Each structure stands twice: as structure tokens, then as C-alpha cells.
């Protein structure tokens with residue numbers, strides 16, 4: 394039996410349709426990667442995307458920084474700018490600029506576990522300060538001409554405030570909430586606890602996106618079914634299988650969607666590399682990103698593990714492709 398397609402998720406006048414959302418990933422989802430994912434999966438398979446986090450500290454971020462991060466609109470898909478800071482009025486002022494830069498929505502990061510961020514009381518640190526977190530959401534919502542969404546983990550060291558956090562975010566006016574189903578102390582280890590997603594969904598009326606280890610069409614489907622979430626956010630799954638969104642969509646419609654051929658992998662990596670260079674990325678940084686992409690494709694099972702070590706030792710892409718047998 395063909396499973397029924399989950400309903401599109403409205404966000405103000407926007408729609409996340411289908412409700413699959415490319416996660417923000419610092420050092421990965423820059424505009425080159427994001428644009429490739431959106432264009433190659435197509436507007437009917439990815440419903441939304443977001444920039445990697447933009448750290449807001451002493452002053453609002455300049456418009457040019459936000460414009461550069463966002464880049465031009467390549468597909469008619471809502472794209473948000475994610476902000477992370479600890480001073481509500483400065484984050485709120487940056488949200489106004491994000492709208493000017495062309496963002497469709499602003500996402501507030503309350504999940505980043507990095508120690509430097511945590512020490513500055515930003516990212517996941519605010520999970521332990523629910524009233525500060527609420528004030529941040531409220532100030533941003535009050536100022537922002539575009540919808541405001543939030544992304545949380547289930548807590549810092551425990552999940553006892555989870556429902557309270559979700560409800561405060563809703564009451565402060567956020568229109569959509571994503572929950573990465575881990576605590577801060579879990580970082581990225583161990584299996585996520587999808588029950589956190591189910592609990593958040595049951596606690597609020599705004600749409601809830603679940604996140605954490607949705608790596609395959611089957612696990613995306615399982616997350617929908619077991620948590621009752623409205624949508625699924627996909628992070629590392631999109632690195633491991635950059636066409637995961639289309640693969641899921643095809644599966645939903647009972648269609649066959651082949652795996653990656655070596656030729657397709659080579660084309661994907663070559664185009665990714667070329668687009669980075671065209672966009673002004675330094676060659677050594679572009680090479681680093683290609684290696685990161687190769688490593689993820691190995692994790693996804695599309696490239697053999699035993700070639701990885703040799704491939705990662707190469708000092709240019711031609712040698713790297715040759716070591717992987719992709720030329």
C-alpha cells in the first residue's frame with residue numbers, strides 16, 4: 394500500500410511543502426551546498442531550508458553578511474536565516490535585516506552544544522534559562538516582519554523542562570518549532586530519543602518538526618508515524634545521500650528511485666567543487682569540503698570505506714577522484 398503524503402505545513406503565507414526541511418549545518422550548508430540540494434532534489438521534494446547559524450553578539454549583523462549568506466533564490470522554496478545570540482534586542486534588530494536581505498523566515502538557534510557558544514549563554518545554554526529564552530523569542534517576533542521559528546534540543550542535562558520550553562516558545566509567538574531529539578550533553582552521540590518529538594508535538598499547537606538521525610526514506614517515515622510530527626528536518630542524511638528528499642518523495646508515491654551510480658557521484662562532486670570555486674571559495678577550502686562530502690558518502694554506503702583513507706590523503710581533487718575510481 395502506498396503511504397499517504399504528509400500535509401504541507403503553513404508558516405504565515407508560506408508553505409513547507411512537502412514538510413521536509415534541510416537542516417542548518419555550520420561548515421556544510423553554505424549557499425553552494427544548500428543551492429545544490431534544493432536544485433537537484435527540486436521544489437517538489439524539499440519543502441524548506443535554512444542557513445547555517447549566524448552568530449549575533451555585540452551589534453546587529455550587517456545586511457551584506459546576511460545577503461551573502463542567503464544568496465539568490467534558486468527555487469521557490471522558503472529559506473530562512475538562522476540567528477544565534479543572547480541579547481534579545483540585538484537579535485531582534487538582526488531579524489529585521491534578515492527580512493531586508495530576502496529571508497523568508499528567521500529561525501532562532503537554541504540547540505548549539507559548542508562549548509564556546511555555551512559559555513556565552515547562547516545556543517543550547519538558553520534551554521536552562523526558559524524565561525530568557527522566551528524573552529528572546531518574544532523580542533524577535535515583535536520586531537520581525539517575517540515569521541519566526543525556533544530550533545531546540547530537549548534540554549541541557551535533563552528533559553524536565555521540555556514541555557515548558559516548547560510552550561513558552563509558542564506563547565512568545567514563534568510559528569514553528571523544530572526539536573533535535575537529544576540533550577545538549579548527548580552532543581551527536583548515541584541514538585536520539587524520538588519520544589522528545591512526540592512530547593513536544595503533544596504540548597503545543599504550532600507545527601512541530603522532528604530532527605535526529607532521519608537518514609533514510611524509511612526512517613523519515615518512521616519519524617512521522619511514531620512521533621506524530623508535522624514535518625521532518627534532515628541534516629546529515631542530506632550529506633550522506635544528497636538526493637534523499639527525492640528518494641523519500643518517490644517512495645511515498647510508490648515509484649522506484651535508483652541509487653547513485655559512480656558516474657552520478659562523480660558528477661555531483663565535480664559540480665559541487667566547481668560551484669565552490671566559481672563562488673570564490675579558496676581551492677584548499679573547496680578541497681576540504683569535497684573530502685567532507687566524500688566521507689559522508691562513505692557513511693551513506695555509496696562509496697567504499699577502504700578507499701577513503703587514501704582518498705583523504707590527496708592534495709587535489711583530480712587525484713582524489715582518481716583514488717576513488719571516479720574518473
Ligand SMILES: Cc1cc2nc3c(=O)[nH]c(=O)nc-3n(C[C@H](O)[C@H](O)[C@H](O)COP(=O)(O)O)c2cc1C
Pocket residue numbers: 416417418419420421444445446475502504505544573604605606607626627628629630
Ligand atoms: C556539521 C554540523 C553543523 C551543524 N550546525 C548547526 C547549525 O548551524 N545550526 C543548528 O541549529 N544546528 C546545527 N547542527 C545540528 C543539525 O541541524 C541537526 O540538528 C543534527 O545534525 C541532527 O540532525 P541529523 O541527524 O538529521 O543530522 C549541525 C550539525 C552538524 C553535523
